[in-house]
Every structure is written in C-alpha cells, then in structure tokens.
Amino acid sequence: MSFNVLKFYQDYRIEHAISGHKRCRPGWVQIHCPFCVGSRGFHLGVHVSTGAVKCWRCGKHSQIDVIKAVLGCDFKAAKKIQAEFKGNARTQSRNDAVASPVRVQIRRETKWPLGIQELTKRHVDYLIGRNYNPADLVDIWNLKCVGPIGPYKWRIIAPIYFKGKMVSYQGRDITDKSDLKYKACEKCNEVMEHQTIVYGYDEAEGDACLLVEGIADVWRLGPGAVCCFGISFTLAQVNLLAKKFKKVYVMFDGGELAARKQSELIAVLLSARGVEVEILELDEGDPGEMKQREADKLMKELGLW
Numbered sequence: 001m002s003f004n005v006l007k008f009y010q011d012y013r014i015e016h017a018i019s020g021h022k023r024c025r026p027g028w029v030q031i032h033c034p035f036c037v038g039s040r041g042f043h044l045g046v047h048v049s050t051g052a053v054k055c056w057r058c059g060k061h062s063q064i065d066v067i068k069a070v071l072g073c074d075f076k077a078a079k080k081i082q083a084e085f086k087g088n089a090r091t092q093s094r095n096d097a098v099a100s101p102v103r104v105q106i107r108r109e110t111k112w113p114l115g116i117q118e119l120t121k122r123h124v125d126y127l128i129g130r131n132y133n134p135a136d137l138v139d140i141w142n143l144k145c146v147g148p149i150g151p152y153k154w155r156i157i158a159p160i161y162f163k164g165k166m167v168s169y170q171g172r173d174i175t176d177k178s179d180l181k182y183k184a185c186e187k188c189n190e191v192m193e194h195q196t197i198v199y200g201y202d203e204a205e206g207d208a209c210l211l212v213e214g215i216a217d218v219w220r221l222g223p224g225a226v227c228c229f230g231i232s233f234t235l236a237q238v239n240l241l242a243k244k245f246k247k248v249y250v251m252f253d254g255g256e257l258a259a260r261k262q263s264e265l266i267a268v269l270l271s272a273r274g275v276e277v278e279i280l281e282l283d284e285g286d287p288g289e290m291k292q293r294e295a296d297k298l299m300k301e302l303g304l305w
Helices: 005-011 062-071 074-085 121-129 134-141 215-221 236-245 257-271 292-301
Strands: 028-031 044-047 053-055 059-061 142-148 155-162 163-172 183-184 208-212 225-227 248-250 276-279
Touching: 005 028, 053 121, 062 276, 074 142, 074 292, 121 134, 121 155, 134 215, 163 215, 208 236, 215 225, 215 292, 236 257, 248 257, 257 276
Parallel strands: 208 225, 208 248, 248 276
Antiparallel strands: 028 044, 044 053, 053 059, 142 155, 155 163, 163 183
16 A cells, blocks of 8 residues: 555646656656745656655655645644555556646636635634734635535635735634644636735735735734745745835744745845845744734834835
8 A cells, every 4th residue: 555646636736747748757746846946847756656755856755745845734634644545556657647747727716615604703703812803804805714514614714816806715724623724725716826926915015015924924914914825935926026026024933943944045035036135033933923013013113004
C-alpha cells in the first residue's frame, strides 16, 4: 500500500503533469514545486510506487511536507490526509497518460459553497468572542457563513474580490476542531486562483499597504492590510503587490522562525522590484490577536488610514 499521489492531486485540483513536459518521466507525477518561490515548471515529482519526492531545483522532500505546502495545513492534518489516500497507486505508462498537464477550467462566476447564508448567531458569537465587531466585518468584507452541512460546514466565508469582482473565497472554521483552520475555494469553483492575488486588494486604496499572513489578521487591521493566505506566497502575488504599491510593510506572526524567514524573503523580492519595504516584528502572537484599539493605532501611525 502506498500514497496515491495522482488521486490526491486530482481530488484537490492541484495542477499536475505525467507527460508532455520535459521534466516528466515514467512513473512520476510532476507539479509546480511549492518550495521554490515562483516555480511554474513542474519541477517537483512524486514517484507513484515508491513515494519518493524530488525537486529538480531544491532537492528531496517528504510526502508530508508536500501535502502541508500545497494545502497550507499543519502536520496533523497532513498526516490524516496522507492516510486517506493510502491505496494502490498504479504507475502510469506513456500509453495511458494524458498528453499534457492537467489544468482546471476557470469559471466566469465564483460558485458559492453549499449552504451559504448570512452570519448566524453562532458565527456572530464566534467573532464577538474574539473581540471583532461582526457588523463592521460584514459591512467591509461582506462575510457570509455555512452552517452544519457541506464541505465548508461551520465556517465563516470570506469572499475575495479583485477589481470589483468576486473571484474566490476562503472559509474560516469556527469550531476549532477541524484539521484545516482555513479552507480555500476549490480551483474549479473560482474565477481566479486565489494564490495569484491578495486578500484586501480592492480595499487598500493608497500606494502603501501592510502585508500580513491571514484573512483574520486583515479583519483586525482593516482596509489597507492585505494577506497572501499564509506565509507561503507566489511570484504572482509579489508582482501584483509591486505593481500597485510603492511601499509595503510586512508583519507576519511573531515568535516563528519560518514566518521571519518568509517575511525577509518577500521583502527581498519586493525590494528588487523597486518597492520600499519595512518589516515589522511582533514578539509573539499574530495581528489578529491584537486589541482593536492597538490595531487602529498602528494603521494610523503607518499612514494607512
């Protein structure tokens, strides 16, 4: 029994290739490497029989690391997903492989998740319990929710807008029991891949912004803050930020080595594109945990309000 990587990529709509690309070899499934910033060359391969993982650029990785990177989940969730895809992974031959990379059809309109509705009392209470003002969040970010049914059950749904159009969404679990705290819109249901844009893009009207990790951080800080949906980012997001903003403040979660390294990396990439960058460091915690008056004061001091 081994990890059925092909089914995993298909079920999670992860763009992959088993032929039709110079990096493809019999028995391997290739994806754009999530560990190489801006990689779009199907450099990372997983062998369908042995489970070996290797990137032509950055070397060897583990299956768990790949699952964590492509889904943005933690170790516990990755282990559970790995177990779910245990099965007979048959090596594909050149004869029965597709002739080109598997791509997801992009929709004209974003498809809402099953059970979408206005915020219920339970969702409102969740926000109040974390010292948010639900009315303000609905007014600014048009938050919706899903109740006890469907793949996005018990989540607050945050629509993602780009140039006035809703192009995707992300769901935030309110039970604190789900393996995935944040669950992104499936690629087949979004107009644009959310990892090519930033949350809060339309609301940041000036020539400067504050880049944070997640949507809840943006809710706390308000318009002028944007996020890349985690510490992982894509070159497309870097280019988008560089095109719109002259100055970017970067404030990832405090006390985490990985977050600090990523903030330094994106600062280098933005600076190389002519953007003035300043890294703001928290001793611990994340911006979403700040007191509202402190968050408001910070945004005013940065000149973003």
